[in-house]
Amino acid sequence: MGKYAIKRLIQIIPVLIIVSIAVFSIIHLIPGDPAEIMAGSNATDEQVAALRHQYGLDKPIWSQYLIWLENVATGNLGYSLTNGFPVNKLLLQRIPATIELAIAAAIIGTLIAFPLGIIAALKPGSFIDFFSTLFSALSFAVPSFWLAILLILLFSLQFKLLPPSGRPDFSEEPIEHLKSLIMPALTLGIAMAAKLTRYLRSSMLDVLHQDYVRTARSKGLSERSVVVRHAIRNALIPVITVFGLQIGDLLSGAIIVESIFSWPGVGRLTIQAISWRDYSILQASVMFIVFAFLLVNLLTDLTYGLINPRIRYE
Amino acid sequence: MISATLSLNKQKNTDLTRPSEKYESLTRMAIQALLRHRSGMAGLIIIISLAVLALLAPVIAPYDPLEMRAPDRFQPPSSTYFFGTDEFGRDIFSRILYGTRIAFSVGVISIGIATVVGVATGLVAGYAGGTFDTIIMRLFDTLLAFPVILLAIVILAMLGPGSLNAILAVAIVNIPAFARLTRANVLVEKNKEYVEATRSVGAKPPRIVFRTIFPNTVSTILVQITVALASAVLLESALSFLGLGTPLPAPSWGSMLSVGRGYLAFAPWYGIFPGLAITLMVMGFYLLGDGLRDALDPRRQKLI
Numbered sequence: 072m073g074k075y076a077i078k079r080l081i082q083i084i085p086v087l088i089i090v091s092i093a094v095f096s097i098i099h100l101i102p103g104d105p106a107e108i109m110a111g112s113n114a115t116d117e118q119v120a121a122l123r124h125q126y127g128l129d130k131p132i133w134s135q136y137l138i139w140l141e142n143v144a145t146g147n148l149g150y151s152l153t154n155g156f157p158v159n160k161l162l163l164q165r166i167p168a169t170i171e172l173a174i175a176a177a178i179i180g181t182l183i184a185f186p187l188g189i190i191a192a193l194k195p196g197s198f199i200d201f202f203s204t205l206f207s208a209l210s211f212a213v214p215s216f217w218l219a220i221l222l223i224l225l226f227s228l229q230f231k232l233l234p235p236s237g238r239p240d241f242s243e244e245p246i247e248h249l250k251s252l253i254m255p256a257l258t259l260g261i262a263m264a265a266k267l268t269r270y271l272r273s274s275m276l277d278v279l280h281q282d283y284v285r286t287a288r289s290k291g292l293s294e295r296s297v298v299v300r301h302a303i304r305n306a307l308i309p310v311i312t313v314f315g316l317q318i319g320d321l322l323s324g325a326i327i328v329e330s331i332f333s334w335p336g337v338g339r340l341t342i343q344a345i346s347w348r349d350y351s352i353l354q355a356s357v358m359f360i361v362f363a364f365l366l367v368n369l370l371t372d373l374t375y376g377l378i379n380p381r382i383r384y385e
Numbered sequence: 386m387i388s389a390t391l392s393l394n395k396q397k398n399t400d401l402t403r404p405s406e407k408y409e410s411l412t413r414m415a416i417q418a419l420l421r422h423r424s425g426m427a428g429l430i431i432i433i434s435l436a437v438l439a440l441l442a443p444v445i446a447p448y449d450p451l452e453m454r455a456p457d458r459f460q461p462p463s464s465t466y467f468f469g470t471d472e473f474g475r476d477i478f479s480r481i482l483y484g485t486r487i488a489f490s491v492g493v494i495s496i497g498i499a500t501v502v503g504v505a506t507g508l509v510a511g512y513a514g515g516t517f518d519t520i521i522m523r524l525f526d527t528l529l530a531f532p533v534i535l536l537a538i539v540i541l542a543m544l545g546p547g548s549l550n551a552i553l554a555v556a557i558v559n560i561p562a563f564a565r566l567t568r569a570n571v572l573v574e575k576n577k578e579y580v581e582a583t584r585s586v587g588a589k590p591p592r593i594v595f596r597t598i599f600p601n602t603v604s605t606i607l608v609q610i611t612v613a614l615a616s617a618v619l620l621e622s623a624l625s626f627l628g629l630g631t632p633l634p635a636p637s638w639g640s641m642l643s644v645g646r647g648y649l650a651f652a653p654w655y656g657i658f659p660g661l662a663i664t665l666m667v668m669g670f671y672l673l674g675d676g677l678r679d680a681l682d683p684r685r686q687k688l689i
Contacts, residue, residue, distance in 0.1 A: 090530055097539060097543060211667070211671055212668035214626075216639075216642060220656040221657070224649055327534065361535070
């Protein structure tokens with residue numbers, strides 16, 4: 072396992088390097104001079120030149136990249152182009168909200184998908200089975216931002232139960248905070264549940280036709296014991312990969328969902344950075360999301376390797 | 386998987402022709418399988434109907450999608466305005482009809498580009514192997530390291546918002562999937578006997594790649610195209626929703642929802658109908674892709 076983990080870690084390095092070059096280029100491929108954006112429209116040429124020098128923008132591009140890389144490695148993500156605030160602090164403020172949302176969405180997704188997927192597989196052709204298929208197809212086709220709008224129409228405007236946006240401080244208004252979490256988490260969770268349900272159902276169907284399940288039944292085990300101890304356990308193995316990929320999808324889904332619900336996470340920060348034309352924030356938030364995405368994928372692979380020893384020898 | 390269907394096609398190219406009616410009947414079998422596939426048919430009907438609506442939009446639409454009528458702002462759905470009106474008194478039904486054109490053209494153009502570029506690189510990389518293959522695939526791995534929506538957003542942040550750039554962004558994020566799929570197919574096909582045979586009669590690599598191997602990858606690519614079209618429609622509407630795609634006042638479904646979101650309290654219809662249109666089109670492509678996948682797979686044809 073140790074060897075496998077190291078191999079996977081080494082494989083990720085070239086991807087990280089290319090990603091870092093790509094993210095670094097963002098600020099240099101964008102039309103317009105960052106120094107001029109920073110200085111504002113009333114600045115003199117001297118002021119712009121001074122800023123350019125201060126931020127090392129007058130150095131050759133490769134040396135700028137190396138300096139930037141060194142800074143990123145030491146946690147210095149530069150300064151906001153719009154207000155001069157350190158970007159790493161801005162990012163750190165936003166990360167907890169995104170993680171909170173992702174965890175809540177993953178819980179909701181799992182709570183929907185597990186019963187639905189397993190029961191659908193146990194009773195193929197039943198109403199639940201039909202419903203699970205319909206649910207998967209619909210959740211794929213319904214865009215998350217529309218689902219969000221429908222939830223707002225229903226829960227905020229019709230029943231006036233939940234706030235349409237915002238994230239009150241948990242320490243001051245814990246109930247309001249949890250209420251504000253429900254709709255964004257539901258929006259993301261339903262999308263996650265759709266795929267998870269489909270994979271769980273087909274994985275369960277596969278497992279239920281295996282010889283060892285037949286053996287377990289013929290041993291005289293109760294149906295409950297066959298399903299819980301033999302079938303579900305094995306059906307979960309391939310689903311772990313899907314689950315990991317879904318966590319990655321949650322991160323990207325958060326970009327849109329956070330924007331709709333004014334949820335102050337990294338996703339909303341990304342969109343705000345674009346509208347503010349603040350490319351140092353954009354760089355940092357993109358780097359964070361990609362990094363988290365890669366990390367989740369890596370952890371998924373490692374977990375999978377841990378559970379399924381065969382994969383390690385490939 | 387459908388190499389049986391199409392290997393006959395390729396044999397035609399290499400003058401090992403079997404009776405052509407045999408090949409046609411296999412294609413016909415696939416078509417018949419699709420026609421028997423209930424959800425596949427539903428998808429096909431949805432897409433054809435939407436295509437007809439898009440083509441006939443000027444005939445069907447009761448109003449000009451851009452014409453503003455200030456006295457009729459925020460009219461609820463009625464027999465005059467089927468889906469109500471928006472903040473400028475424009476007819477939402479007519480705008481959604483014209484939006485079908487935007488959704489189709491963005492989807493078809495961007496996925497067209499992605500298919501051509503992705504399939505060509507996949508074919509060449511898979512057949513040639515070596516350094517070219519490694520470099521291209523590493524590059525695509527990097528693109529795949531970005532969540533799709535984020536990659537599209539970053540591309541648009543660099544190129545600037547707009548419909549053409551949005552098409553380009555949707556195309557770029559879809560290229561790696563086509564390239565990888567094609568490459569995987571080529572790796573399987575290139576060592577098969579019929580390719581060996583073509584090589585032995587003296588065919589040059591371009592002919593082998595494009596005329597012998599390519600036809601055998603068509604069916605999986607076709608399925609990928611429909612799936613990609615579904616996600617392209619979703620992605621374009623998401624980008625327009627974020628204000629990065631098709632600019633206003635063009636009636637893109639995503640931007641309509643984005644504006645409508647601001648008026649939900651007194652014009653809920655504004656936030657409902659454009660989303661319904663997106664869902665319908667995505668569902669159509671999704672179901673069609675499902676049906677095609679089953680219909681083009683001879684092993685599954687019997688199950689339908």
